[in-house]
Amino acid sequence: MSPGQGAAWLVATLGGVGRLRPAPGSWGSAVVLPAALLGPAACFGLALLLTVLGFWAAHRLLGEDTNADPGWVVVDEGAGQLLALAALPEAGWIGVALAFLLFRLFDITKPGPVGWADRRHGAIGVMLDDLVAGALVAVLLLALQVVLPGGMP
Known part of the structure; x- marks a missing residue:
């Protein structure tokens, strides 16, 4: 494996998390949850960073294989979870848990535009x-903050 491919593998697997079993996508989503403690702006910035790095890593590792989406590539889950x-x-545990559960539900069931x-x-x-x-x-969570008395717990 060339140095560039090694770096791409580290990015794509979020430092090897993508090799955890079972459910590597859930592990990829869970590993970024502590970022909620940094606040919304940091989560958004990290989501942008993982998005750029994820596109690079996926292209570098998968090349022209347009049908490939191996389970060990979890940088996409990390970026999507950070967007949520x-x-x-704020980083209340109920909000973080809800963001995690909704993101995993949408990622697994792939409703509408996700599919x-x-x-x-x-x-x-x-x-x-x-x-x-x-x-x-993110849109659902923002809507819940508007309609729930006192905002998101």
């Missing part, structure tokens, strides 16, 4: 479905 966390005003994004090819297909899922969860 960016919608939380459309999942059918894209190459690095775009690997990354986009989780980014759309994270954005949809």
Whole structure:
């Protein structure tokens, strides 16, 4: 493995988390949850960083294999989960747990636009479905903050 591929593998697996079993996608989502303690702006910035690095790593490792989306690539889950966390005003455990559960639900069931994004090819297909899922969860969390008395717990 070349040095560039080694770095891409570290990014794609979030430092090897993508090799954990069972459910590597859930591990990839869970590993970024402590970032909620840094606040919404930091979560959004980290989501952008993982998105850029994830596109690079997916393209570097998967190349022209437009149908590949191996389970060990979890940088997409990390980026999408961080987008969802960016919608939380603070890091209350109920909000973080809700963000995690909703993100995993959307990532697994792939409703509407998440399913459309999942059918894209190459690095775009690997990354986009989780980014759309994270954005949809963020919108739901923001809406809940508006309608719940006292905001998000």
